[in-house]
Amino acid sequence: MDINICHSYLPHTDPEASLRFYRDLLGFEVRKDVGYEAMRWLTIGPPSQPAVSVVLYPPLADPNISEDEGRTILEMMAKGTFASLMLSSPDVDAAFEKIQAGIDAAGGEIMSEPTDQDWGMRDCSFRDPAGNTIRLQQIK
Numbered sequence: 001m002d003i004n005i006c007h008s009y010l011p012h013t014d015p016e017a018s019l020r021f022y023r024d025l026l027g028f029e030v031r032k033d034v035g036y037e038a039m040r041w042l043t044i045g046p047p048s049q050p051a052v053s054v055v056l057y058p059p060l061a062d063p064n065i066s067e068d069e070g071r072t073i074l075e076m077m078a079k080g081t082f083a084s085l086m087l088s089s090p091d092v093d094a095a096f097e098k099i100q101a102g103i104d105a106a107g108g109e110i111m112s113e114p115t116d117q118d119w120g121m122r123d124c125s126f127r128d129p130a131g132n133t134i135r136l137q138q139i140k
C-alpha cells in the first residue's frame with residue numbers, strides 16, 4: 001500500500017494576513033486561491049514539496065456548525081488550541097532569526113525561541129495571524 005499526505009487543513013480568519021504570514025514570511029507558494037461569497041480558501045505549500053499542501057480555510061464555512069460551536073472554535077483559535085502545524089528546517093536557529101525579524105509585520109507572534117527539547121529535537125514555536133500554533137523542528 002502506498003499512501004501519502006497531500007493536503008492538511010488549517011483555519012484562518014483573514015486571507016490577506018495569512019498570505020503575508022505564509023507566503024511573504026515563511027516563503028510558501030500559493031497554489032490555489034479560491035473564493036466563494038465572502039470566504040476564501042488558500043492552498044499553500046513549500047516550493048520544495050510540491051505534493052504537500054496546507055489548505056487555509058474559513059473555519060465557519062461549514063453550515064453544520066452552530067453559533068455556539070463557531071464561537072468556541074474562534075475562541076480556541078485565538079488561544080492557539082484549535083489547530084497546529086509542525087514544520088521542519090535543517091537550521092532552526094537561522095530560520096527563527098528570519099521569522100523573528102518579520103513576524104510583527106506578518107501579524108504573527110513568537111511563542112518560544114529555539115530550545116533543545118527533552119525528546120531530542122531542537123525547536124521553536126510561534127503563532128500565525130489566526131492564532132494557530134506553528135512549531136518548527138530541526139531535522140538533523
